[in-house]
Amino acid sequence: MNVKKRTAAILATAVAAAALPILMASPASADQGACQFSLIDHGYVVGPKAEAACKFGADYSNPGAWMGCYWGLTGIGVRSEHASEACSKA
Structure with missing residues (x-):
């Protein structure tokens, strides 16, 4: 294998290893705000207790x-x- 191919293979492996944790974390991208907006969509007033729960x-x-x-x-x-529903979005 020549030097350019070996360097490209090492670089590709390093990029894939660095990107893997980011890709694996993507499905769990919901947050506290999504929980609160779900409550607001159902007509609730979001106060400190709802914020804390979310x-x-x-x-x-x-x-x-x-x-x-x-x-x-x-x-x-x-x-x-x-x-x-709200907690599933949090």
Whole structure:
């Protein structure tokens, strides 16, 4: 293999290795704002408690994030189906 092909192969491998974490993280791109907008779309006024629940739901490092978001929203009067949808977007 000549030097140019070897260099190109190494460069392509390095670029792929650098891009892989970014590509894998893309599906989980929902956030706290999407949760809040979902609530607003259903006619709720988003205050500090709803913001806190959506923020909790957007914490990807916490395995109980969805459930904490859900209970936080239903605890302040958000209907079950609306809370479920909003937390799924967080």
